[in-house]
Amino acid sequence: MTARLTPTTLLWCLVTLTLALLPHAGRFSIGLLAVFALLVTWRWLGAISRVPLPTRDHLVLWIFKQVLALAAFLVIYIHYRGQIGRDAGLALLTALLGLKVLELESERDVYVLSFLAYFLVVTNFFYSQSVPTALYMLAVVVAITASLVRFNSALETFSHFACLRLAGTMVAQATPLMIAAFLLFPRLPGPLWGLPQDAFSGVTGLSDTMTIGEITRLGASDEIAFRAQFDGIPPRAADLYWRGPVLWDTDGRTWRAGASGHGPATPIIKLGPVYAYTVLLEPHGERWLLGLDAVTNVGDTARAHADLSLVARNPVKKRLRYRLESAPVYAARALSATERAAALTLPYARHPKALALARQWRVANPAPAALVARALDYYREQGFVYTLLPPALPRDSVDQFLFETHAGFCEHYAASFVVLMRAAGVPARVVTGYQGGEFNDVSDYLVIRQRDAHAWAEVYLPERGWVRVDPTAVVAPSRLSLGIDSLRTARTPLAILDRNSTAVAAWRQMTALWDAANFQWAQWVLGYSAQRQFALFTSLGFDAIDIASLMFALTGALAILVGALALVMFRAREVRDPLVLAYARFCGKLARVGLTRAPHEGPVAYAERVAATRADLSVEVTRISQLYTALRYAELPLNRALLERLIRKFKTTRRSGG
């Protein structure tokens, strides 16, 4: 049963392995990739030409291979500083695979490498679980399976296409089983063991510190921060302030959340309609959550702080779904002594010009509301502009912004406004989060991207409590009504087109569709958790869902699906070829005159025997047999109807000369 490794089988192995590794190309150093490519090429050349492989027969090459292996492991160890995390593990696996490819020779090697290729597919999922990744990997799985089919079809009689077709069929047949297992396999909450340290490296997003200039990067990112699906009609765009971390403390340059606002939450007063919605938050590795300002019901996933910011119990390391209720029009009157102190604190000896200006205003009119209006007027009158590419502020950032450059984006406005307010004696804080969102018509939800990140200010007015003030809105009102897109048109490729043209509309429709697909994917596939499984089966009317009953259901579902597939597969084949039936009729006619076809006799041998006994029939019998053989075995494009007609007319009664 041992199959020989032919060059084509080898090529199948090498190609599928490379396909599985391809998406990793950007994820580790180019050197490792080069070594892998070298090893694969070397093995391939060894198969098709006289290039020697590093077997024990070529001692020098063999030693070279050992040295290469040692060097690879050393380099990986040093590069990743001995940390066995996700990246280092992948690098090690790649190096091992490359070395294993060189040894690829026996039947066992083919299986081991094919299975490792399957494993390599999984490693991709720890970097990306997007729809394109899934589709690409599905194709890779078909290719690996086809490679196994090719290896197992004796003498390689299967064409490349036939291998792919059979593998594709099998994968398609396995899909219902996969879906059943995915839905029914009992999900456990929480990991079995710790996650590697680098599991969430490179995740971008809002952070709970703000240094002027940092949100510029977010402004350019199309990555999705979260999605929100409202139970009814969503609030209007100007009310879509998604509250994130609230920043209290500053050293004059960087703002931090601090602990001042982390006291127990006090209830707020709803002054308008309440919206219920579900948030699907992309993982960002931190604990804070986002909610529409201001959240009135935090549900069971989130916890609210006194400053109305939300946090989760654990860092958000995977996509998180939670439900909230919010009232966009509200009053928050609570202000503790600690909070008041924190909301008035300014760093020592910073922003002297701003402080002087604020004191000047306070002398003119100490009423807090008047001070807020005065500050906003200042932005309006002094010709401030909104830009995503502000000039550098190397010295005192607030003073430079307020008195020299007059150009910046939301962070600059929010930070400088809070400094002015605190200097004037009005308690103020910076709130970060997102503003707006793009409505997806296809699936009725809002997509909030990283570029929607925003920062605004809140001031405490004695008669009204905490009041949101968004100084950015004063300089760039469209930033809020149209979203940040309106300010970025000059930089997008579609800018030359009219915003309302059909092309733009079509493009928008397409992106909406694509994102809707992604949303469903994220909701139903990636976000399918123990909680969701429970919810699904409860909604179907099952109340007591435990591991045993799920396993029982899973076994039953698999048995039914396999049985159904078997039924289809075996029934379909019972239909006999009309050609075979016609030939059987022909044999039957001859059998009636004593020329029965022996079970071991092929059509040709049979025809020869008949022709030898009945010379009168030889011409016809030979013709029918030749036609039958050609049609059936060579599958030549000949006339089937002709054969059937010949057989129908065939008579055994004729005698030569009679």
Add this chain to the structure above:
Amino acid sequence: MQAAASSADSSLPTSIALGLRRVYIVPTRYGYLLGGLLLIILLGAINYDNALAYLLCFLLGGLSLVAMLHTYRNLAGLKLASAAATPVFVGDQAPFRLHLESAVGRPRSNVSVLWVATPPRGVVRATATTLNLSTTDAQATLRIPTARRGRLPLKRVRVESVFPLGILRAWAYFETSASAVVYPAPRGRLTLPVSPADVAASALGSAPGTDDFAGLRPYRPGDRLAAIHWPALAKSATLLVKRFQGGGEGEVWLRWQDLGLVPEREARLSQLTRWVLDAEQRGLRYGLELPNASLPVARGAAHAAAALRLLALYDEP
């Protein structure tokens, strides 16, 4: 021995379509390896709560179940249309020719046909041949070693396949009544028992040759001196001449009781076998006489086959 025709009953076609319940299927060691890998992927999927890792694990698991159906289908409905073997001598391999048919007209890939001897110690995979029934029927020849004369029943033929993924092995047995006749090994140093009477009877038609010693005959004028059998002259004072043959017409009886000097039964049969072959080769007409059966004097391939068959099956139940 190539000339010996296959005996009638060993070529009886046996046709048994493999029933659905008769195909056995178990994972190969690579199947277990894949199972281990799936377990690792599943643990990873659970730990990292990675939906796509779950999906891949379940897809490959589903693929294994689907492969079970495909592997099974590769054997199910296969028919052993006929099995027959030509006779051989002890020590040679009996070539059983098997004709396999795909009963439902469906091509098969990579089907191994094997014969498994079952001696007391485990299973011995004697011989295997791999087939591709791409044209819905195929021939295979199993060469089965022989150790003793008599009838060698094939009993069971095993067909197996790991197609398409190599992770599962399906197998099934054909029970067959086909058997091969195994002739005794031609052995023994005794020369053909050519009696004077036989010689006389055959003298007329024999075409003298110089190759093989074929017996003695009375001296006739003109015979070479070198051909005179001097020891016979010394014993009986008759002038006998050594007769050589390149294809003669002599007649000889090969008798069990003539072999009193050979006490052992199998050795006697071997000697008789030797004689049958020798007689046939020389073109002699010969008869065979065994304690329980006899064959009249005749010549030719069919006669030799009948004689050898008698010897092979002597005292067989």
